[in-house]
Amino acid sequence: MAKIIWHYQASLTLASHLEYAEQEFGKTTMLRWKKEIKAFEERLSVFPKSYPIETLLDDKPVLYRSHHLMKRRFKIIYYFEESEDTVHIVDIWDIRMNPESLVLRIR
Numbered sequence: 001m002a003k004i005i006w007h008y009q010a011s012l013t014l015a016s017h018l019e020y021a022e023q024e025f026g027k028t029t030m031l032r033w034k035k036e037i038k039a040f041e042e043r044l045s046v047f048p049k050s051y052p053i054e055t056l057l058d059d060k061p062v063l064y065r066s067h068h069l070m071k072r073r074f075k076i077i078y079y080f081e082e083s084e085d086t087v088h089i090v091d092i093w094d095i096r097m098n099p100e101s102l103v104l105r106i107r
Helices: 008-025 027-046 099-105
Strands: 003-006 064-069 074-081 086-094
Touching (some): 003 008, 003 027, 008 027, 008 074, 027 064, 064 086, 086 099
16 A cells, blocks of 8 residues: 655645635535545545646646546646655645646746
8 A cells, every 4th residue: 555645735735625625615515525534544544646647737847637526626646656655745736726836836
């Protein structure tokens, strides 16, 4: 099973979105989002290459993948480091934002 590491930016973004969900939609929605994240992590730890390659980042030296969450409102961006059996979750994108500005956040 692959180890999952949340990078700092992704952790901050997730916390912000969960806080917003609780304030705007209630605790039930926030808990549903947390459950969806947990299910994503469980699948990712077993099948780290099961999600599609993120085409907006195909020019980067690392092979990034993405998965839609929360009714396709967000994309989790990650890469799999096969040599260390580690998944690095690097960002969460709000898909309503300009894709070009989101791509700039990935270094």
